[in-house]
Amino acid sequence: MTLTIESxxxxxxALRQALATAGTPVSHAQALELIARQHGARDWNTLHARLAQRNAPPELAFGDRVTGRYLGQAFSGEVIGLQGPSGHRQIELKLDRPVDVVQFESFSNLRSRIRSVIDETGRSLRKTSNGEPQLVVEKALR
Known part of the structure; x- marks a missing residue:
């Protein structure tokens, strides 16, 4: 399994809970520092930066072809707008084929354009009710 910031x-x-159960409570910050050292980093900030850079998708640019998932639906399309720094970047996509964003059989809502704010990994900051990112964007291979 690839180590990510979330993992x-x-x-x-989990470490914090285990230590608390064993009678050695630590703060969340202390647990993060211990995990960072376990993975060979000097501190949490160093590990966080390393993981963000390693897990980041190739830099996206206007006109790039992309693939991904929006509200659980696979898509392909083109980047038609980008604004902001790479950590909290607004992206606008024009999809090759509209995706149905409603999961009810008796109703549909097709979207051919998507606008969202993504992090450095290409995942939207907003989540669905099951905790998954609403949008995941990857640069398409040519």
Missing amino acids: AKAQAK
Whole structure:
């Protein structure tokens, strides 16, 4: 399994709970620092930066072909707008084929354009009710 920021945070949470059960409570910050050292980093900030850079998709640019998932639906399309720094970047996509964003059989809502804010990994900051990112964008291979 590839280590991600989310999985490192989950490890820290599990470590904190295990230590508390064993009678050695630590703060969340202390647990993050312990996990960082376990993975060979000087501190949490160093591990976080390393993971963000390693897990980041290739830099997206206007006109790039992309693939991904929007509200659980696979898509392909083109980047038609980008604004902001790479950590919190607004992206606008024009899809090759509209995706149905409604899961009810008796109703449909097709979208051919998507606008969202994504992080450095290409995942939207907003999540669906099951905790998954609403949008995941990857640069298409040519």
